[in-house]
Amino acid sequence: MSKKKTHYYLFNEPETTVAQSLLLLVARIIFGFMFMSHGIAKWIMFNNATETFPDPIGLGATLSFWLAIFAEILCAFGFILGALFRLSLIPMIFTMCVALLFVHAGDPLSKMEPAITYLTIFGLMFFSGPGDFSVDVIMKKMK
Numbered sequence: 001m002s003k004k005k006t007h008y009y010l011f012n013e014p015e016t017t018v019a020q021s022l023l024l025l026v027a028r029i030i031f032g033f034m035f036m037s038h039g040i041a042k043w044i045m046f047n048n049a050t051e052t053f054p055d056p057i058g059l060g061a062t063l064s065f066w067l068a069i070f071a072e073i074l075c076a077f078g079f080i081l082g083a084l085f086r087l088s089l090i091p092m093i094f095t096m097c098v099a100l101l102f103v104h105a106g107d108p109l110s111k112m113e114p115a116i117t118y119l120t121i122f123g124l125m126f127f128s129g130p131g132d133f134s135v136d137v138i139m140k141k142m143k
Contacts, residue, residue, distance in 0.1 A: 016131050024131030025082075031121050032080035035092065039072025056102030071095040079125075082134020089126045093119065 016024065042049055042065070053065040071091040078088030100115040130136055 016129070018132070021131035021133050024125070024128060025133040027121070027125065028080050028082060028130060028134075031118070031125075032076050035079075035118060036073055036076040039069050039076065042072065043069055054103050056098055067091070068095055079122075082130030082136050085130040085134060085136050086126055089122050093122045093126065096122065 042053075050062050050065050053061045053068075055061045055064050057064070059067070072095065075088040075091045078084050079092065096115045096119040100112060100119060104112045104115060
């Protein structure tokens, strides 16, 4: 894939109707804040969490912890605002893939369900774009 096509796909937003954009905004707000709540809960438990946090891909528990915090708080904030939307989604999708395939592998479905749900929503949102009510689209229109 050429750089031009990659740039086009990551930052160009498809045309959406007002109803579609409103639906995407509501989904971004609901799922973004729900996802962010997991990161805030981790951050509050910082002292205890870094010692017991899983290290599923061999980066060390502390770095794995901070990468999860980055995805679950900062990237979730970008997701909610629709700012650098698809770029924000990449760490969020990666975090849910790690949770699903490594951390909760072998767990019952009830433990895997949140990761499956978030991964599905984030995957769908990656391909749909943020809608017209987003920082990315507003910035594009200001040019």
